[in-house]
Amino acid sequence: MMYFCVKLPVLQFSFSKVTNLFLFVLLAVSCKSTKHLSEDEQLIVKQVVKENGTELSKDPVLLLSQTKVNNKIAGLPLRLYLYNLANKNPGERFDAWLNQKSKRKERLSNLLSEKQVNRLQRYSIEFSNWLQKNGEPPSLVDSTRIDLTQKLFTTYYNNLGYFNTKSTSQLKGLPNKKAEIIYEIDKGNRFYFDSITSVIASPDVDSLYRANKQESFLKKGDPFIVDKINAERDRIIQIMANNGIQNFQQRSIRFKAFKDSLGIDTQIPVVVEIKNAQQRIRDTLREIPYHIQKIDEVKVFIEEIDNRFSIYTDSISYNGYTLFSVGKLKYKPQILTQGIRLKKGDVYRADFRKSTYKYFNELQNFKYPTITYTPQQKDSTLLDASIFLRPKERFSLGFDADVSHSNIQDIGITLGSSVISRNIFRGAEILEVGVKGTVGSSRDVAEEKSTFFNLFEVGGNINLRIPRLWAPKVFERLFFNNLNARTNVLLGVSLQENIGLDRQSFTGKLEYVWRPKKYYTYTFKLADIEFVNNKAIDNYFNVYRNSYDRLNEVARSLGEDSPYLNENNQLPIPQGTTLFINDVLNNRTSLRETDKNYTNVATIMERKNRLTANNFIVGSSFTILRNTQENIIDENFSQFRLKIESVGNLLNAFLKAKNTESDLNGSKTIFNLAPSQYIKTEVSLIKHWETGNNRILAFRGFGGIALPYGNANFIPFTRSYYGGGANDNRAWNAYKLGPGRTSGDNEFNEANLKIAFNLEYRFPLIGPLKGALFADAGNIWNINNNISDPAQVFNGFKDLQEIALGTGVGIRYDFDYFIFRLDTAFKTYDPSQPKTSRWGSQMRLKNAVFNIGINYPF
Numbered sequence: 001m002m003y004f005c006v007k008l009p010v011l012q013f014s015f016s017k018v019t020n021l022f023l024f025v026l027l028a029v030s031c032k033s034t035k036h037l038s039e040d041e042q043l044i045v046k047q048v049v050k051e052n053g054t055e056l057s058k059d060p061v062l063l064l065s066q067t068k069v070n071n072k073i074a075g076l077p078l079r080l081y082l083y084n085l086a087n088k089n090p091g092e093r094f095d096a097w098l099n100q101k102s103k104r105k106e107r108l109s110n111l112l113s114e115k116q117v118n119r120l121q122r123y124s125i126e127f128s129n130w131l132q133k134n135g136e137p138p139s140l141v142d143s144t145r146i147d148l149t150q151k152l153f154t155t156y157y158n159n160l161g162y163f164n165t166k167s168t169s170q171l172k173g174l175p176n177k178k179a180e181i182i183y184e185i186d187k188g189n190r191f192y193f194d195s196i197t198s199v200i201a202s203p204d205v206d207s208l209y210r211a212n213k214q215e216s217f218l219k220k221g222d223p224f225i226v227d228k229i230n231a232e233r234d235r236i237i238q239i240m241a242n243n244g245i246q247n248f249q250q251r252s253i254r255f256k257a258f259k260d261s262l263g264i265d266t267q268i269p270v271v272v273e274i275k276n277a278q279q280r281i282r283d284t285l286r287e288i289p290y291h292i293q294k295i296d297e298v299k300v301f302i303e304e305i306d307n308r309f310s311i312y313t314d315s316i317s318y319n320g321y322t323l324f325s326v327g328k329l330k331y332k333p334q335i336l337t338q339g340i341r342l343k344k345g346d347v348y349r350a351d352f353r354k355s356t357y358k359y360f361n362e363l364q365n366f367k368y369p370t371i372t373y374t375p376q377q378k379d380s381t382l383l384d385a386s387i388f389l390r391p392k393e394r395f396s397l398g399f400d401a402d403v404s405h406s407n408i409q410d411i412g413i414t415l416g417s418s419v420i421s422r423n424i425f426r427g428a429e430i431l432e433v434g435v436k437g438t439v440g441s442s443r444d445v446a447e448e449k450s451t452f453f454n455l456f457e458v459g460g461n462i463n464l465r466i467p468r469l470w471a472p473k474v475f476e477r478l479f480f481n482n483l484n485a486r487t488n489v490l491l492g493v494s495l496q497e498n499i500g501l502d503r504q505s506f507t508g509k510l511e512y513v514w515r516p517k518k519y520y521t522y523t524f525k526l527a528d529i530e531f532v533n534n535k536a537i538d539n540y541f542n543v544y545r546n547s548y549d550r551l552n553e554v555a556r557s558l559g560e561d562s563p564y565l566n567e568n569n570q571l572p573i574p575q576g577t578t579l580f581i582n583d584v585l586n587n588r589t590s591l592r593e594t595d596k597n598y599t600n601v602a603t604i605m606e607r608k609n610r611l612t613a614n615n616f617i618v619g620s621s622f623t624i625l626r627n628t629q630e631n632i633i634d635e636n637f638s639q640f641r642l643k644i645e646s647v648g649n650l651l652n653a654f655l656k657a658k659n660t661e662s663d664l665n666g667s668k669t670i671f672n673l674a675p676s677q678y679i680k681t682e683v684s685l686i687k688h689w690e691t692g693n694n695r696i697l698a699f700r701g702f703g704g705i706a707l708p709y710g711n712a713n714f715i716p717f718t719r720s721y722y723g724g725g726a727n728d729n730r731a732w733n734a735y736k737l738g739p740g741r742t743s744g745d746n747e748f749n750e751a752n753l754k755i756a757f758n759l760e761y762r763f764p765l766i767g768p769l770k771g772a773l774f775a776d777a778g779n780i781w782n783i784n785n786n787i788s789d790p791a792q793v794f795n796g797f798k799d800l801q802e803i804a805l806g807t808g809v810g811i812r813y814d815f816d817y818f819i820f821r822l823d824t825a826f827k828t829y830d831p832s833q834p835k836t837s838r839w840g841s842q843m844r845l846k847n848a849v850f851n852i853g854i855n856y857p858f
Contacts, residue, residue: 083135164188244292244347412440461492619647648677731806772810
């Protein structure tokens with residue numbers, strides 16, 4: 001791309017003055033992109049790579065170029081401009097400026113002090129260094145780099161089987177010390193694998209190679225690609241390492257390819273040569289044949305916590321293993337041995353060693369274990385395995401703090417603490433007891449003489465993690481036999497005062513987690529219990545002010561002399577609101593069912609009943625998770641999650657069988673409460689593609705539905721879906737999207753059907769600063785959820801036109817341990833607007849939604 005410095009006339013755009021000034025500054029700086037270059041230097045502004053006459057675009061070979069054009073943002077090399085702002089000798093330039101006038105240094109010293117003047121010089125140097133560090137040096141024409149690029153291009157095509165490749169370059173000078181480089185690549189003919197033969201010294205290695213030869217990456221007739229040879233080498237190493245050859249050396253493998261020196265015959269025979277092991281005995285390097293080795297003894301050493309050189313005083317034998325400990329063994333032998341994949345009589349396998357490491361790491365009771373193998377002196381085909389375990393501290397204490405703000409709390413301060421106890425029942429169990437308390441302030445509930453902190457919440461939980469199946473043996477044989485399962489038991493309580501409806505909640509869970517395959521995790525919640533008790537139901541309209549304002553507006557519409565209003569022309573809470581709703585719905589006012597205001601009152605009452613209802617939830621769920629991400633830096637992966645939840649079926653069947661009492665709606669009750677009953681299904685998919693140079697394309701899709709039936713006609717609020725927020729559709733605040741084509745008038749808008757899609761492109765900017773472009777689509781609806789408003793209900797596929805779309809840009813700063821995220825989103829398609837105004841009518845800066853988050857949203 002070419003840049004010209006020209007004077008432009010003043011154009012009348014709809015930009016603000018700040019935007020015009022910013023563009024002017026950019027243009028002015030861009031004119032200086034070559035100002036600091038000497039006469040014999042040229043800035044590369046364009047690079048063209050042609051393959052057999054065709055210009056390449058987004059081809060992997062382009063990444064090899066050592067003469068790249070400076071990176072651009074919005075078409076401008078902003079990092080180059082930043083670099084050019086730095087002074088080459090900032091210290092000397094500062095001294096020159098300071099001494100430019102005879103009394104400048106003296107006046108500054110008198111005004112600030114000599115120490116502050118020296119500090120100014122240091123700041124000048126540090127700022128200049130920061131500009132250079134975060135900027136990008138100019139990409140200059142360099143003949144050495146051009147030659148290296150040509151060699152890299154040739155090597156790249158050689159590795160793909162084009163052994164006659166030729167690469168040339170042409171330098172084209174441009175005005176203002178700029179240049180363009182054109183590379184021409186002539187690939188020539190491609191070469192192919194011919195016969196594949198082997199010469200293997202050790203008989204055991206030879207038999208293993210031949211038994212697995214059909215899986216070879218080298219096949220006659222395939223293109224001769226060097227990566228296939230590397231893949232074949234890795235495959236052979238894996239075969240040997242997982243079939244008894246414990247000491248196999250990579251250097252034993254050698255591939256011999258016989259290429260026609262004239263380059264005419266494009267068929268290349270390959271010989272796979274595997275030599276014996278090399279071992280230095282005194283001063284002589286000797287070859288020793290490889291042999292398949294089997295495990296004989298397996299010993300487990302439990303060290304002291306603070307002493308690696310432990311003196312073992314006790315030992316026991318259990319299930320073929322010998323366990324050594326300092327004093328009496330503090331762990332049940334079963335828990336230490338059930339995850340060990342190394343067994344007496346089995347051939348050595350590297351993957352069994354890896355899975356044994358993983359087992360002990362997941363116990364979270366030991367520091368990273370050590371596993372060693374020692375050949376026996378009498379028979380080198382037998383290995384003795386030793387596993388060294390160092391326990392972690394039995395008790396640990398943690399603290400956390402949080403400051404929050406919501407539409408209920410002006411400010412909230414949360415302090416929490418947790419205590420972890422390991423190996424509490426000698427089975428490597430982990431017991432965690434946590435408490436958390438919140439104090440907050442809200443003007444909505446404050447009285448004249450009340451204190452500033454007038455909101456309180458306290459909660460606690462007990463979580464027991466058991467690294468085995470805690471269930472009857474019959475259950476184990478049916479579902480978990482031979483599977484590495486763990487059990488989680490959770491009990492929790494939360495009590496609120498002056499927060500919302502002063503909710504009291506009690507939870508209990510019993511779940512099993514196991515991994516039958518590498519990428520799969522199954523979670524079965526056998527019991528998922530939640531009891532929610534709202535103590536301050538009469539406070540509903542004080543909390544949900546939007547509903548109150550709408551109800552108050554209807555009451556006022558009946559006339560100023562309405563008997564429901566007080567002297568301030570307001571509905572008293574709760575007496576006035578309750579009386580007015582009952583009279584409207586029982587036709588004791590002038591409103592009738594055909595009136596819009598009657599419908600509004602009915603909708604407000606439906607929502608009030610749902611949000612104030614006490615809930616007793618007893619259910620089970622099953623979740624399948626497939627995650628191909630190898631580690632936290634892996635950016636080419638997918639995650640698929642399917643969850644099925646069933647609530648209330650067994651409990652309600654029991655209540656019917658016992659013929660318990662029913663409420664006014666005919667629902668069976670327990671503790672004077674009708675238990676929830678519904679079925680819920682969720683499907684989600686996350687996929688990341690790494691497009692090169694730290695650029696990531698990330699996608700997420702989600703669909704969920706919860707259908708009430710039987711004993712219930714709506715979904716509990718705590719199990720509903722909502723839209724919007726920093727991790728959802730970012731153009732809407734949390735709980736403000738939907739349902740359907742409504743405009744999110746309530747404080748908390750929720751429903752029982754949700755569809756969501758997110759697409760985000762992530763790219764580097766300057767150093768740890770990253771950028772993102774994103775599009776979020778989705779909405780929530782009600783379906784069979786005791787909602788009569790047609791604008792909130794999903795009535796068929798035609799309602800998919802109510803899927804909202806938000807687009808925006810984001811800035812992320814990488815602190816290594818976490819990502820700080822700031823997103824700016826615009827309502828691109830708003831289904832709450834009239835049909836003719838849904839597209840783009842809300843895309844104004846004043847309507848933008850700003851979201852702050854930690855780490856990426858998906």
